[in-house]
Amino acid sequence: MTLAIMQPYFLPYIGYMQLMKAVDTFVLYDDVAFINRGWINRNRLLINGQEFMFTVPLKDASQNKRISEVHLADDPKWRSKLLKTIEQGYRKAPFYQTVMPLTEKIVNFTTDSIADLVHFGLIELNQYLGLTTELVKSSSIYDNVALKAQERILDICRQTGATQYINPIGGTELYDKPTFAEAGIQLNFIKSKKVEYHQLGKTAEFVPWLSIIDVLMNNDVPAVQTMLDEYELW
Template sequence: MTLAIMQPYFLPYIGYMQLINAVDTFVLYDDVAFINRGWVNRNRLLINGQEHLFTVPLKDASQNKRINEVHLADDPKWRSKLLKTIEQGYRKAPCYQTVMPLTEKIINFTTDSIADLVHFSLVELNQYLGITTRLVQSSTIYNNGELKAQERILDICRQENAQRYINPIGGTELYDKPTFAQAGIDLNFIKSRKIEYPQFNRGDGRTEFVPWLSIIDLLMFNDIATVKTMLTEYELV
């Protein structure tokens, strides 16, 4: 069994979805410290040919809280505002008619928890793309919060009987292959290949590609078959 563990990111970029697709079980690491100005509640879209950072507003978010303890802001208007931004930005995109209902379902999901919103969004994205990976929220099952860093990752691998653990390429300095090997676990790092696709031009006739935006951008411009191919555009090292 192959396992990956990542903090929950809202409407993440293709590399995050590649990692989900590469494993049998994907653990949403939602009982670790919330990181201000991270990707838990933010991502980027293409608006008027330029990247646009959107943020899901939170209530009293703090790095002293765990992600699963952080709540959405009380004002519900952020949902309609974000949907309006996406509509205005992508209504002329080739896959808008099929992707917008999915986007509306995700953003309008009734919850006050950012962790639960991300979990729901990933369940829906997986279903849309035909990804069968099991999703688990770490706060609901492992009961090992006293462990830190690599030791906690290894403990989750043991509890899941994982034979392989895959981590984003940025973790090469955090995790040690010999230590994982001693536990009977193969450690690999996933490295996305360059991915480009047609986007809108910038209004001046140029079509400069803006990479690594939210999965919503990629879905708006590519059909499911094309996206499934993109999900395999990586190498394990």
């Protein structure tokens, strides 16, 4: 069984989705410290040919809290504002009519938890793209927050019966292959290949690694499924 563990990212970039497709079980690491100005509650779109950073507003977010403890801001207007921005930026995109209802369903999901919002969104994206990866939240299963770093990852692998663990390429300095091998677990790192496509309103240089919404608005499902396989395992 192949496993990956990542913090929950809202409407993430395609590399996140590639990691998700590459494994049998994907653990949303939501009982670790929240990271300010990270990708948990924000991402980038292409609006009028320019990068645009959107943010899901949070209430009293702090690195002293676990992600699972962070709540959405009380003002619900952010949902309609974000959807309006997406509508204005992508209404002429080739797959707007099918992707916008999916986007609305995700953004309008009733919850006050950023972890639950991300979890729901990833489930919906999985279904839309025909993926079969199981999605679980670390806060709901493993009960091992006392462990740290590599030891906690190894414990989650053991509890799930994983024989292979795949991590983003940026984690090569964090994990030790011999230690994983001693536990009977193959350790690999995923590196995305260059993924480009025609972007609405972009006539000059391609803007990479935007939210998956940009990818979906400009490509049909079979094309995106092909893009999800554009990676290497190290």
